[in-house]
Amino acid sequence: MTTLTDPPKQAFRLSQLIYDTRYRSMTIQVIAMIGFLILIGWLISNTAQNLADLGKEPSFRFLGEPAGYDINQRLIDYNNQDTHLRAAFVGLLNTLLVAFLGCITATVLGVIIGVLRLSKNWLVARLMTVYVEMFRNVPVLLWIVFVMAILIESLPAPRAFRGDNPEATMKVFDSVAVTNRGVYVPELLFGVDARDEKGEYLDAPTGWRVGLGDLPIGASADNPACASYYATEGAMAGEPGPGCGTFQISLDLMAVLFVLIAGFYSAHRIKLRADRIQEATGERPTTWYLRLGVVVVPLLIVLYALGAYLAYPELRGFNFRGGTHMRNSLIALWLALSLYTAAFIAEIVRAGIMAISHGQTEAAAALGLRSNRIMSLVILPQALRVIIPPLISNYLNLTKNSSLAIAVGYMDITGTLMGITLNQTGRELETVLLGMLIYLTISLSISAVMNWYNNRVKLVER
Template identity: 75%
Template sequence: MTTLTDPPKESFRLSMLIYDTRYRSLTIQVIAMIGFMVLIGWLISNTAQNLQALGKEPSFRFLSEPAGYDINQRLIEYDSQATHLRAAFVGILNTLLVAVMGCITATILGVIIGVLRLSKNWLISRLMTIYVEMFRNVPLLLWIVFIMAILIETLPAPRAFRGETPEATMNLADSVAITNRGVYVPEPLFSNSLGNIHLFGEHSLRFDISLDLIAVLAALFIGLFIRRKIKTRADAIQESTGDRPTTWYLSLGAVVIPTGAVLIALGFHLGYPELKGFNFKGGIHMRNSLIALWLALSLYTAAFIAEIVRAGILAISKGQTEAASALGLRPNRTMSLVILPQALRVIIPPLISNYLNLTKNSSLAIAVGYMDLTGTLMGVTLNQTGRELETVLMGMSIYLAISLLISMVMNWYNNSVKLVER
């Protein structure tokens, strides 16, 4: 018989903090935390000393002072008497504007180029390869200034449109004027306008929402909802009888009629740009800086999206296509029911991260003088007020917030389409 003895009573020794794996991780973490705190404290104390020496106490009061500079491309009303905060807000909206426009065109272009790169046509696929390599291997900033130079140097000046026999003419039935000062496009106007909702009263962050726009969007959504109902009903009929009723004209009508009715009720018409004196008046004026930035961002990002789309399509094995045709699906149904749902799972995550890159790259606007967040808050406001710390930190946090928002969407999507494995 052996007698059970108690295990030796453990007493805590200091060396166990390092040599005992139970405590070691705690030690390391505490040391890391202390190191981090010391680093932060050191930076803050340095900053405080330096700012004191410069006589700049950190404060955000400058945000409510008048900005005193003009922003020529803007989505909301603004004048040089408005506050710095309002200027920053105009900047954020400009950033978002170019980011959204860029994402849309980049996606369209990228999908077309990515598909064409897989084309069996030798010439086309080579051309697309050249496009992709050309844009991926040259810095974006160079493309931005290059496109800006093209716009300024090669397009006609507004005065070329004057006279009996003008050197330049407007495009698309006299509705679009492309000049070296920017592009003038017709603006949507409503003669029976519902007016605007004013949000935030007189605050610097105030902005208006057009009720007309809301009405049109609501009509569109109703139309899409009806279309969905029609499709569900058609599916049900197909399930029970085997014949699919023809519904395209119903669907089309469901979408077009409500929207069209609302547009007519509101008195929708276009305001065309007109040459008055030495410049165009009326219409929407998209300045060169916006166009150059938008084009460069779209073309550059499209090259990356094309590669993603190509990889996504190639990732679906040929067996899927063959199995679909063995089931008797027609090619376009194979694409929409078999290939695309699987390819999208591969395509969408890198696609969203490219949207993120595009949004961050829009900060290069400063090179062509487009007043986005970098140009207003971290550009002119910084130079005028000398508040480096506050403006740069504010700008960084706004970009960070936008990025985190986009990555949240990405994570949510990834989780919702994740293949459930064992």
């Protein structure tokens, strides 16, 4: 029988910091920390010295100064007298817009292409391979400028739409104008209270079918732009003018969104109820018309009640007016990013589907499931687990690649904050660091959301 004894207690010696593995890790960490702090301190002292030599003091006060430049594609009200901060915010919204649009189209395209690449049709599979290789092996910046060039060079100018016998016509029942200056699509407006420049009603209001109007956040009675908002009578009474308040929230849009979300939630509850009934009785009640109706009917009612109508683009003078103008830069960026990222997503989808063994399909078929149920209940939940993690990183890549907007003049956060604001104020340190911080926040938020979703899908695993 052996007895275990503790090693003899020794007094701590300094050399143990290097030779004893119990203490060595502490030594290494302390050295790393000191080295890191020295590096940071060195960088900061250099920066401070250099900035002092240049006569610049780091400060973010420039954000409150008037920007003095225009942004032609924007989601919120902005003019060149607004501050740099607001310009940066407009840019941020533009980044998010193109990232959002791009992610959706890239996913749809990518899934279609990925599935078609696995098609039994020889020609289609080859064609999709060509597509994937073509887009994956050419830089995305080249695709962006290329698509931009295609839009500018090959689409008709607005004047081609003029005359009795125009060279170009508007698409989709005369509602969409595709020109080399951008695409004009109908805009959803609320309230039968369309007014001309003088504020006169173009169409007499019909009583209760009037929109809710805009709610200015941060409006003050001192602001002349808000005069009409506080007025009790007059054509524009209750309507905030442009520049009134920090933001104007369209109450109509909020109402529509609320109804839409409530509709989807109810539809989800109906589905859960159907699931419960199926669990209990084995019979699944037919609910598709209920689920469709609960979304569509309230939406139609609220749209009618708010007096929603579409404002169509019209050719006036040398350009189109009315409707929403999506500039070429936005379209080019959106298209190029979608097409480029779709090639990567297609490969991911293909790999995900191929990762599920054929036995799964056969086993599900042996259980008597129909092919669409096999796809939605057996293949997809398993494939998604393989697909989602790389999909997240592709969404992140797309968002980061949207910073190449600067090459085609789309005013995203790179173009505003790290572009014109940097050049006008000469504050390279503050603007670039702020820009990086914003991108970092966006990236981390996207990966947090997608990881949350990934964990939810993962729970299916047993």
